[in-house]
Amino acid sequence: MQFPESWLRSFCNPPLSTTELAETLTMAGLEVEELRPGAPPFSGVVVGEIKEAVQHPDADRLRVCQVDVGQGALLNIVCGAPNARPGIKVPCALVGAELPPGPDGKPFRIKTSKLRGVESQGMLCSARELQLSDDHGGLLELAPDAPVGQDVRVWLNLDDTLFTLKLTPNLAHCLSVYGVARELSALTGAPLQPLAFPSVPVGCTDKLPVQVLAPDLCGRFSGRIVRNVNTRAQTPQWMVDRLARCGQRSVSPLVDISNYVMFELGRPSHIFDLDKIHGDLEVRWGRPGEQLKLLNGNTVSVDEKVGVIADAQGVESLAGIMGGDATAVSDATRNIYIEAAFWWPKAVAGRSRRYNFATDAGHRFERGVDPEHTVEHIERITQLVLDICGTPETVCGPIDDQRVRMPVRQPVRLRVARACKVLGMPLTQAQCSEALARLGLEVTPKNTPDATPDAADGGILEVVPPSYRFDLAIEEDLIEEVARMVGYQRLPTTPPLAPVTPRVAPETQRSPFAVRRALAALGYQETINFSFVEECWEQELAGNTQPIRLLNPIASQMSVMRSSLLGSLLQVLRFNLDRKAQRVRVFELGRVFLRDASVPDSDRTVAGVHQPMRVAGLAYGLVDRLQWGQKAREVDFFDVKGDVQALLAPFEADFEPAEHPAMHPGRCARVLLGGQAIGFIGELHPRWCQGWELPQAPQLFELELEAVLQRPLPQARPVARQQPVERDLAVVVAEGVTFAQVQAAITAAIAPNLLQAVVLFDVYKPQAQSARDGTAAAAGVSGVRPGEKSLAVRITLAREGATLTEAEIDAAMQAAVAELARRLKARLRA
Known part of the structure; x- marks a missing residue:
């Protein structure tokens, strides 16, 4: 909220x-975000009156003006403004004056000069030349009563400061200059200028019938008819200036009056053109299919969740947000209807966002506007209308005030002992009572029988909030008010006295930061993405047909909570490819959200929602950057498998074929650790490659973070004195047999105290043979028939504390061959 300091001091001047x-307001919770001067620096500019303006002898667009600046002799000034004429008063920069700096940052100094042979002894200024506005269509015309020769800065009150407050939602009562002044008076003790709303004379009995059909939308509705107003009148300069310094440009007299009262008192109101209203007014919820063209030119559709003011022909206004174009006032308006209402905050909140715009009125109503002074504020608006737009024929009707359902002010109890505990400082009941009373709250002591009025451990205060305070509902709200009035700067700085016991992480678990560093060392870069994603991602990439939906998504394409991190990584990949990236390695540690009825509701969990952490990665493009040492090669499944193995080391993970909605059916594996599935790894499904418009398929993995964090406890072992024994074994198996099955058979056959490792080092498959070669010939050459393959493994044997004998080695190898034959129908390769 922005306002000039002079307006604030007109109500309260400490x-x-x-x-x-500014410091006082900020320390009370009304943060002053910015202080800036009301006008840029300039000097030597006074009020001048043009006495004569004649055509320049040598220039069609220039006039030679005789200007009175209060020095006795008239100044001869050449001016090219189209509105330079005798009788007007304008800013006149004297010789030696300094105008505001230009684009180069240097002030512009006025000197005596000649323009087309005529001497000019100064300069007549426009608003733009003084940087008061962007208007440069002519000279800035001052009021007729402006004293000639007076400094323009003094006359226009330009030595003012603009305050910009950054208010939290609970300070809605400070969304007006008078509201801030009321707070300032409570903080400093300076007197607050009382408001007076004298009733204007009623000259007719006309009333516009209004029916309030939705008490849950409108609690109070007040209105008045005013006839025979002059809407072509000019808004007084003092009002234009104050509105401009609040960031509001002047529109027309009636609109300016409504805006002025809103900034002054915090009361949004609306002025209708009475002659454009058809029949009676209804205050109700909208109906499906109804439309309204707003004052901003947009046409919106309403439904039963949006409040409206309607007449016999349709909707005329969005309740508490913006008026309609059909009943807007114009220069042709003669009769008006002034409306001021109390709209329930919950009935207005969020409605503007449905239409992608925000208004000052909606901003105030959704936080709460005083329901008790609608009549008084209409009196204030009416008086300004009479002062500015009144004519001898102007008459006012009586105020029609309907109190349908007013808020009930519920008392709130404050325990002084509780306030002391929360604030961490000693307070008496008298201090709390005095602080709350300064804010205009009704305070009644409710002491226990054995407590004295000033007892810090037994005092209880019952507080009734005023009608303009919608934020005071619980005890903590009152404690905050006490803290603001006592002063945050007076709160003691007390170090914590509780014993602190450090939590030492177990050695068998590493931190998420270590996982991040490990992935970064493998060449991946971390990304951070939203937890809410597009619904189609969940269905396509996670197979989740019932994702957890958001009640109020920030965007339509972010409507559900993710159950997989893969969609977020693909979006990052798409973003980088659109910017011509050739090689992408990204990962994310994030939370996913799964439906689980067994999860209870607690301080760390949400009922029915399981929220585990996962780590996912994506690799796309070349295995390494272009170089001369090796040929360029695209990343494949086994490259990423190696990265996952490095991430899980020293644990050895198992990989088994599996299916995943996001991955290629034949190029996907489930990751097992200790027999437990912890995630998936694979190539993106061709269908989704096409859908995401990817030139080639990226490799993906997604693992449970809890499993990745686990680490075995290091154990010291002596260096073996005996060297291990290595034996190579080549077996022929069916083409569908995996190395994992071969490894399992060998492990089962050889005693654990003998077997150290089983490593695959060669795979052979026969090439397709021509029909005339024959199957027998092919098998004779390699010993491997079509539909078979040869796997060559190296088996490492060793026994701690003893050397293996040839007999033991042969027995182990024969047992391995026999088990392979029994399990897999394998045979030794010829």
Whole structure:
């Protein structure tokens, strides 16, 4: 919220400098985000009156003006403004004056000069030349009563400071200049200028019938008819200036009056063109199919969740948000209807976002506007209408005030002992009562029988919030108010006295940061993505047909919570490919959200939602950057498998064929650790490659983070004195047999105290033979028939503390061959 300091001080003027005033507001929770001057620096500019303006003898667009600046003699000034004419008062920069700096940052100094042979003894200024606005269509015309010769900065009150407050939602009562002044008076003790709303004379009995059909939308509705107003009148300069310094441009007298009262008192209101209203008004919820063209030119559709004001022909206004174009006032308006209402905050909240715009009125109503002073504020608006737009024929009707369902102010109890405990400082009941009373709250002591009025351990205060405080509902709200009035700077700095016991992480578990470093060492870069994703990602990439939906998504394409990290990584890949990236390695540690009815509701969990952490990675493009030492090769399944093995080391993971909705059916594996499935690894499904418009398929993996964090406890072993024995074994098996099956058979056949390792080092498959060669010939050459393959493994044997004998080695190898034959129908390769 922005406003000028002078307007604030007209209501409450404490003996504080501008800086001290800003500090006082900030320390009370009304953060002053910015202080800036009301006008740029310039000097030597006074009020001048043009006495004569004649055509320049040698220039069609220039005039030679005689200007009175209060020095006795008239100044001869050449001016090219189209509105330079006798009788007007304008800013006149005297010789030696300094105008605001230009684009180069240097001030512009006025000197005596000649323009087309005529001497000019100064400069007549436009608003743009003084940097007061962007208007450069002519000279800035001042009010007729402006004193000639007076400094323009003094006359226009330009030595003012603009305050910009950054208010939290609970400070809605400070969304007006008077509301801030009320807080300032409570903080400093400076007197607050009382408001007076004298009733204007009623000259007719006309009333516009209004029916409030939705008490849950509108709690109070007040309105008045005013006839025969002059909408072509000019908004007074003082009002234009104040609105401009609040960041609001002048539109028309009636609109300016409504905006002015909103900034002054925090009361949004609306002025209808009475002659454009058809029949009676209804205040109700919208109906499906109804449409309204708004004042901003947009046409919106309403439904039963949006409040409206309607007449006999249709919707005329969005309740508490914006008026309609059909009943807007214009220069042709003669009769008006002034409306001020109390709209329930919950009935207005979020409605503007449905239409992708925000208004000052909606911003205030959804936080709460005082319901008790609608009549008084209509009186204020009416008086301004009479002062600015009134004519001898102007008459006002009586105010029609309907109190349908007003908020009930519920008392809130404050325990002084509780306030002391929360704030960490000693307070008496008298201090708390005085602080709350300064804010205009009704405070009643409710002491226990054995407590004294000032007992910090037994005092209880019952507080009734005023009608403009919608934020005071629980005890903690009152404690906050006490802290603001006492002063946050007075809260003691007390170090914690509780014993602190460090939590030492177990040696068998590493931190998530270690996982991040390990993946970074493998060449991956970390990404951070939203936890809410597109619904189609869940169905296509995770096979999740019932994702957890968001009640209020920030965007339509982010409507569900993710159950997999793969979609987020593919989006990152697509983003990089659109920017011509050739090689992408990314990973993410993030939380996923799964439906699980067994999860209870607690301080760390949400009922029915399991939220485990996962780590996922994506590799795309070349295995390594282009270089001369090796040929370029695209990353494949086994490259990423190696990265996963390095990440899980020293644990040895098992991989078995599997299927995953996001991955290629024949190029996907389930990752097992200790027999437990911990995730998947594989190539992206061709269908999704086409859907994401990827030139080639990326390799993906997604693992449970809890499993990745596990680490075995290191154990010391002596260096073996006996050297291990290595034996190579080549077996012929069916083409569908995997090395994992071969390894399992060998492990089962050889005693654990003998077997150290089984490593695959060669795979052979016969090439397709021509029909005339024959199967027998092919088998005779390699010993491997079509539909078979040869796997060559190296078996390492060793026994601790003793050397293996040839007999033991042969027995182990024969047992391995026999088990392979029994399990897999394998045979030794010829």
